[in-house]
Amino acid sequence: MELKLINDQGQATASVSASDVAFGREFNEDLVHQVVTAYMANARTATRAQKGRSEVAKSTRKPFRQKGTGNARAGMASSPLWRGGGKTFPNGPEENFSHKVNKKMHRAGMQSILSELARIGRLQVVEEFKIESPKTKKMVDKIKTLGFKSVLVVTDDLDENLYLSSRNLPHVLVIEAQHVDPVNLVRFPNVLLTRSAVKKFEEMLG
Secondary structure (H helix, E strand, O other): OEEEEEOOOOOEEEEEEOOHHHHOOOOOHHHHHHHHHHHHHHOOOOOOOOOOOOOOOOOOOOOOOOOOOOOOOOOOOOOOOOOOOOOOOOOOOOOOOOOOOOHHHHHHHHHHHHHHHHHHOOEEEEOOOOOOOOOHHHHHHHHHHHOOOOEEEEEOOOOHHHHHHHOOOOOEEEEEHHHOOHHHHHHOOOEEEEHHHHHHHHHHHO
């Protein structure tokens, strides 16, 4: 598989040979959907809580007599059928949103995403990506020079200058290859890899 190599001005100058296993896999939409959904579900925390009929602040007295009122019989105001009553199946902090995805499926999903990004032109490679000083303006200028507005930059080694100069930019994320997740790969319209990051992906996914 050949990946497009661009220079510091965003112009394609050459190509980089990459593993067909990591960057030349056939796109599997169902698998990618499952991997992305599982990643997002596993990041959820059970912070919502609702009250059942035994927890709401209602009297346990019978609201009205059993017969003669014309109403349906009722035992207590905390019934889930009543306004202000408890929930029938309340959500609690013990909820488990996790989805299980084994390592083989996750690896295949990442291969499929990277391959499709390369195939449709959303993935490009640069020789190296460095900032001389931790200045956000320098990062903005560099991204503009490369021709991007929103981009995910993947490096093999994230130094302090890159981290500090990019952390305040909402449309730019610089991350190490070993920490890349399927959600960010799909979310960003452009993905920029350093040559060393390509080798890292080949080691992890090959």
